[in-house]
Amino acid sequence: MDHNPVQHETGWDVRQRIRRGEWTRPTQGMAPGYVQANLAILPRDLAADFQRFCALNPKPCPLLATSEPGDPSLPTLGRDIDIRTDIGTYRVWRDGVMVEEVHDIRDLWRDDLVAFLLGCSHSFEEALLADGLPLRHFEEGKPVPVYTTNVPTAPAGPFHGPLVVSMRPFRPADAIRAIQITSRFPSVHGAPVHIGKPEMIGIADLAKVDAGAAVTVAEEELPVFWACGVTPQAVVAATKPPFCITHAPGCMLVTDLLNSRLAVF
Structure with a gap:
């Protein structure tokens, strides 16, 4: 069952609610002060090219973190993050077509998958x-x-x-x-x-x-x-990789990073 956002929540609090299945909707306005991130998950054989794509397109794809292949944790973004469970709604793509939306990707996880987390507006x-x-x-x-x-x-x-x-x-x-x-x-x-x-x-x-x-x-x-x-979702639709997972629009990973720390001046 969904509940309304709670203004004093931290990134950790939001992730726990999402992991328990209590929140599947967009995360706009949740955990004020904490960085939220977009998601793209690709097989390892495409990871180097996608990382270079992010480097060449830093405005739409500002890369915050990359996981190790097969490792669902992202320790630089927060404690005990599990990218398989901590986003409310995921999109599953096959050959460039979004085939389903799910709330948990543990059954889809593989040892060769790499998660890319990108900055969010x-x-x-x-x-x-x-x-x-x-x-x-x-x-x-x-x-x-x-x-x-x-x-x-x-x-x-x-x-x-x-x-x-x-x-x-x-x-x-x-x-x-x-x-x-x-x-x-x-x-x-x-x-x-x-x-x-x-x-x-x-x-x-x-x-x-x-x-x-x-x-x-x-x-x-x-x-x-x-x-x-x-x-990245428009790029997946154009490029048609065999398999990809993204967040559903608006359904972000809420991290432990503080927005205030992102300012460069």
Whole structure:
């Protein structure tokens, strides 16, 4: 049974609730102050190429940690993490097609699997809110809108595909401030990749999202686009590896790292 987020929870607390099956929904707003991470799990024979893909595409794929092959723990991100049980909902991909969503991947785990954990915009959203900037999807009680663009990522080995972005509307002065704030957090997507004119990056209609939910954009506001950790899922769909596991959009690994420690200045 799902329960509402508890504001004083730590990353450890959230992981225990998820491991017990008490929470399977998105983790936005849970464990304030703690870093959340996107997930991609691939076989070892693709791991080196994917790691290089992340290095070449640090905006959408800011790599926080990589597991050892077959080892579900991630000691640099938190105590007693088990990547097989500690995310509320996983997506299972075969030959580039998402075939099922599950809440536990112990039955799918193999000795050759490598987990990649990538920075998440939930961390920089906390910094925006702390500065008094409004976030429309929070105000409207929705997940952030996500769009697939026509901007290609830099390829590495077999990995290629389009950049995926998340969007938050701001008045121009607030957009400038949002750029300044998020520039301090390169390990969680950093500064925006595009401002205004969504058609220039292949987004014909802001009402038609690829993940999350559409939000209101007022006439005096600019849509501001950040690189998004859903990008690896678009890359998996384009690349078609035989087997891959990702998080379901919004369902993150909540770590023991503090958001405040990610700021570079």
